[in-house]
């Protein structure tokens with residue numbers, strides 16, 4: 001049996017002890033002992049970092065269904081006066097991953113009593129979602145290979161949408177995004193003789209104007225957002241010799257992301273060549289789009305219908321990114337949004353806190369999806 005009071009208590013305890021991406025050891029340790037109490041058939045730890053995978057086998061052959069949540073918190077100083085506020089200065093569960101973990105722990109408690117009838121269910125506690133690295137690391141960890149899923153599902157709470165209502169769509173659920181760093185190198189010179197150096201200033205200014213207009217070349221939605229720029233140093237005697245420009249590229253599909261990245265590089269190369277500058281590129285925070293399959297979408301929609309959870313088919317996907325797309329690239333499945341309330345602090349706000357009322361809803365939707373795909377034995 002799942003005890004909702006217990007899951008809320010666990011959620012608040014996780015909230016009090018957040019850890020940053022890639023450093024989730026204590027959280028993983030806490031989860032490990034809670035999972036062990038649910039007697040999974042296998043428990044894989046240190047997966048792709050601090051990740052954990054609890055495997056619940058069915059009585060006969062059938063599909064592997066993966067349900068995923070995230071272990072990490074954010075480098076944000078929590079503002080709030082509730083009792084369970086973060087005990088770690090400068091670190092907070094401001095994305096609700098504490099809530100997502102509690103929901104999946106509730107599933108583990110269900111599976112302790114009711115094993116799947118066929119196939120198996122694997123519950124993944126994924127590290128490092130916020131920096132876009134965790135899903136890939138888990139997926140490429142050789143110890144994950146035996147558990148590659150046929151179906152994969154995940155949820156994310158979404159402030160600004162009605163509490164406890166489900167939102168998803170077939171196709172792109174959220175965007176691909178990528179951090180681009182452009183370094184332009186020329187030659188410094190005395191500020192009295194700028195003509196003897198090569199300043200990246202005009203090329204930088206040009207790129208700041210042209211890069212954000214690139215998405216107009218695409219019929220699908222895309223965005224280029226400048227996030228940082230630097231030219232030379234604070235030195236009035238020196239004409240600058242180098243510049244850095246950073247932008248976040250975003251698109252609905254992985255195909256457009258690859259074309260958008262190519263065109264951004266071409267633009268920078270052209271601007272650099274014209275000014276006689278060298279140019280180099282680096283990429284960070286690389287997220288694939290999360291693309292829902294039709295079958296995965298149907299499972300979520302029909303599960304909601306079955307248990308009476310309000311369901312909405314979204315006309316378009318969310319603009320934010322999530323690294324769950326790594327799993328749905330290889331498995332049939334879907335990610336869905338669970339409304340966190342029309343008036344609720346946004347994700348990554350310092351006063352955000354996961355609404356505990358979502359725990360039973362998320363749990364019910366996942367439990368129903370599992371029953372539809374793998375069957376659940378009678379409680380006993």
Ligand SMILES: [Zn+2]
Pocket residue numbers: 094095130347348
């Ligand atoms: Zn987040």
Ligand SMILES: [Zn+2]
Pocket residue numbers: 095096097129156
């Ligand atoms: Zn998140």
